[in-house]
Amino acid sequence: MHPTGYFKQNTFILAEAFRIYFMRKTILSISFLLMLMSCKSVKNYNAQITRLHPVSDLQKDVDKLYNQLQKHHPRLYQYTSREVLDFKFDSLKQSITEPMDSREFYKKLAPVVSHVRQGHISVGSANKRYTRKEYKQLKKKKFEFNDLDFDYLDDKLWVVNNKGNDSLIIGSEVVKIEDDSISSLIKVYKNRFSSDGFNATLHDRSVGKYFSSFYFKDKGFMDSLQIFFKKNDSMFTKTFRRILKEDPIKKKDSTTVSKRIKLTKTEKKAAKLAAKQKRKFNRKHGYIAETKNHTRNFRFMEEDSTVAYMNLRSFTNGNYKKFYKESFHKLDSAKTKHLILDLRDNGGGRISEINYLYAYLTNTDYQFLEDSEVKSRTPFLTAAMSNTTPNSLKVLSAIVSPIVVIHNLIKTKRKDGKLYYSFKYTKPKSPKPNHFKGEIYVLINGNSFSASSLISTHLQATKRAIFVGEETGGAYNGTVAGIYKIHELPTTKLKVRMGLMQIDAPYKQTPDGYGVKPDVAIVPTSEDVLLKKDVELDWVLNRITEKENSP
Numbered sequence: 194m195h196p197t198g199y200f201k202q203n204t205f206i207l208a209e210a211f212r213i214y215f216m217r218k219t220i221l222s223i224s225f226l227l228m229l230m231s232c233k234s235v236k237n238y239n240a241q242i243t244r245l246h247p248v249s250d251l252q253k254d255v256d257k258l259y260n261q262l263q264k265h266h267p268r269l270y271q272y273t274s275r276e277v278l279d280f281k282f283d284s285l286k287q288s289i290t291e292p293m294d295s296r297e298f299y300k301k302l303a304p305v306v307s308h309v310r311q312g313h314i315s316v317g318s319a320n321k322r323y324t325r326k327e328y329k330q331l332k333k334k335k336f337e338f339n340d341l342d343f344d345y346l347d348d349k350l351w352v353v354n355n356k357g358n359d360s361l362i363i364g365s366e367v368v369k370i371e372d373d374s375i376s377s378l379i380k381v382y383k384n385r386f387s388s389d390g391f392n393a394t395l396h397d398r399s400v401g402k403y404f405s406s407f408y409f410k411d412k413g414f415m416d417s418l419q420i421f422f423k424k425n426d427s428m429f430t431k432t433f434r435r436i437l438k439e440d441p442i443k444k445k446d447s448t449t450v451s452k453r454i455k456l457t458k459t460e461k462k463a464a465k466l467a468a469k470q471k472r473k474f475n476r477k478h479g480y481i482a483e484t485k486n487h488t489r490n491f492r493f494m495e496e497d498s499t500v501a502y503m504n505l506r507s508f509t510n511g512n513y514k515k516f517y518k519e520s521f522h523k524l525d526s527a528k529t530k531h532l533i534l535d536l537r538d539n540g541g542g543r544i545s546e547i548n549y550l551y552a553y554l555t556n557t558d559y560q561f562l563e564d565s566e567v568k569s570r571t572p573f574l575t576a577a578m579s580n581t582t583p584n585s586l587k588v589l590s591a592i593v594s595p596i597v598v599i600h601n602l603i604k605t606k607r608k609d610g611k612l613y614y615s616f617k618y619t620k621p622k623s624p625k626p627n628h629f630k631g632e633i634y635v636l637i638n639g640n641s642f643s644a645s646s647l648i649s650t651h652l653q654a655t656k657r658a659i660f661v662g663e664e665t666g667g668a669y670n671g672t673v674a675g676i677y678k679i680h681e682l683p684t685t686k687l688k689v690r691m692g693l694m695q696i697d698a699p700y701k702q703t704p705d706g707y708g709v710k711p712d713v714a715i716v717p718t719s720e721d722v723l724l725k726k727d728v729e730l731d732w733v734l735n736r737i738t739e740k741e742n743s744p
Contacts, residue, residue: 235322242319242686245292250684252286255302258689261680262309265575267566267611267695268673272310272390272706281305295319295685296413302687303385310706312389312642312667313674317688318410337433338405338418343367345401346719350375352422353722362422362431364723369421370408382407388666389646390706394639395666402538402640477519479511489513491520498527500737502730504535508542508644514549521553525627531737532629533730535636537662541643544675544696548618551648552625554633555657560621564606564613565675566695571601572614572676576693581679614675614694633658634733637711641665643674647698649709654700662729663716665708671697 259282262269270278285305293301296319303316323331341362342354350367367375379400385407388395400407417434456464479488488507494500501524524532534554548561569575574597577590590597605614635658637649646667652658653669675694682689715729 235324238322238686242295242321245294246298246684247292248289251289251293251298254298254682254684254687255282255286255289257682258302258306258680261678261689262314262691265568265678265693266311266314266673266691267568267693268311269309273308278308281308295687298685299687300411306689307384307387310387310390311673311692312387312395313672313677313690313692315386315690317690319686320409321414333437334435335438336435341405343401343404344722345379345397345404346717346722349719350379350401350404351719351723365422365424367420368423368428371419378408378411382411389668389672389708392664392666392706392708394664394708395642396639398538398639398666476512477515479509479513481506481510489516491516491523493527493529494533494734498529499741500531500533500734501529502533502535505539505645507539508546513543513546517550517553521625521627521629524629529629530631531634532631533634533636533733534658535730536641536645536649537636537638537729538640539642539645540640541645541667544616544618544644547644547648551651552622553628554652555624555655556628556630557655558621558623559651560619560699561651562616562618563697563699564615564619567605567612567614567693569693570605570612571598572605572693573597573601576676576678579678579680581681581688635660636729636733637662637665637709639663639666641709642667643672646709647671647696650698650700653709654698659713660709660711661713661715661733662711663714664710667708668705669702669707669709670705671695
């Protein structure tokens with residue numbers, strides 16, 4: 194090689210080495226600065242929520258929240274008059290006479306907000322934040338209390354499942370936690386959230402199902418809890434602790450360690466195909482990793498395919514179109530006579546999904562939604578530009594804002610002095626060619642909320658289904674949801690979520706403020722649940738058997 198070429202090549206290599214070196218140094222420096230900023234931000238936030246806030250600043254947070262609701266919520270006074278709400282918020286301000294931290298403020302604020310009686314408004318508590326290092330350490334442990342699943346039945350709180358090792362605790366009544374009786378806790382927690390309107394079924398179902406979350410919002414982080422139980426007329430206590438997820442002392446016995454089996458090409462291909470099929474199945478059915486269940490489930494109840502059962506836990510995740518397309522193809526091919534649609538404990542989800550599902554259930558042309566009342570000509574920009582939106586997303590929103598604004602202006606119109614946003618679901622639609630033509634039974638309870646109440650309204654209004662269970666927690670006449678604005682209060686840092694659109698079907702009932710009511714009212718008792726008796730499903734199956742066997 195010529196000496197000049199050799200020199201140039203070495204110079205290039207040296208320059209490239211320096212470039213890589215300085216790039217790595219720059220990345221490490223930026224990462225270090227971001228980590229320091231993050232640690233400082235966490236420290237400042239934790240100091241802010243735990244300090245005692247001045248009375249005047251707490252009152253300003255009350256005013257700020259009420260102003261946000263008045264500015265953005267389209268049906269703020271639907272169930273509670275302006276005069277009453279004005280009085281409630283003003284009384285709250287007057288009751289704040291001494292400094293308090295953010296968690297204590299949450300306990301006073303949440304019950305007042307619940308008087309709005311709109312179920313999609315929620316007030317978050319002030320919880321400690323963790324640095325990345327702290328969070329990593331925290332993830333290594335689990336809180337045994339969180340392994341318990343509860344249900345509130347017959348005015349008592351029951352343990353209905355335990356994901357931990359102690360199965361004997363299942364079926365026990367929870368009497369007291371630390372120094373608080375369960376009756377007093379339940380009474381307090383019910384006042385911190387609301388259903389849509391005046392029905393009470395959502396309170397009973399949610400306060401049981403989400404008891405652990407309510408307790409955490411109330412008490413905050415804890416390392417141990419002493420709980421008093423009652424079972425078979427015997428009282429006992431158990432202390433739940435924060436423990437390591439895996440016992441580091443437990444070591445594998447060297448004699449049980451097996452050698453890794455080498456697969457053949459055919460076996461590898463089969464394993465790869467099986468894993469791919471499993472991923473597709475999980476996407477289609479909406480896999481829930483936390484509970485190892487699926488959101489959407491379908492099966493025939495009898496060998497002759499006369500009765501089919503479809504359990505929908507929510508309308509939130511997975512490829513729903515493939516699931517419904519395949520399920521209703523099976524129903525059509527089998528000429529199934531009866532379909533049981535289980536919407537119990539279904540908290541709602543995507544409008545697109547229930548609109549798609551309804552096209553398989555209805556037997557007439559339909560309009561799924563009415564135009565949605567809003568408070569702004571640009572509701573999507575209102576949601577995107579909230580003070581809780583990360584700056585990076587705000588920048589992105591600002592870049593695309595001309596397109597969003599034009600789209601929103603086209604979709605909104607003024608009518609009778611109010612603004613309305615028009616979804617595509619307001620256009621007339623026809624049933625799917627292979628829509629279900631048999632008899633439909635719908636199972637509902639107080640946790641049937643939002644989207645599950647909306648599709649239930651359609652099915653009941655058109656007399657398309659027989660409803661069994663208890664009144665839905667979501668209102669028959671619609672709800673304020675669609676898109677959400679999440680606003681953080683400046684002093685206490687509490688986050689308040691509110692819907693920005695009135696979402697309702699073209700059907701209404703009077704009086705307003707109640708859910709879809711069952712044709713056959715059945716509420717399971719604590720004995721039914723603990724013995725794993727599905728009394729609502731049993732009633733439907735018995736009814737179908739009687740009809741099939743009758744002349």
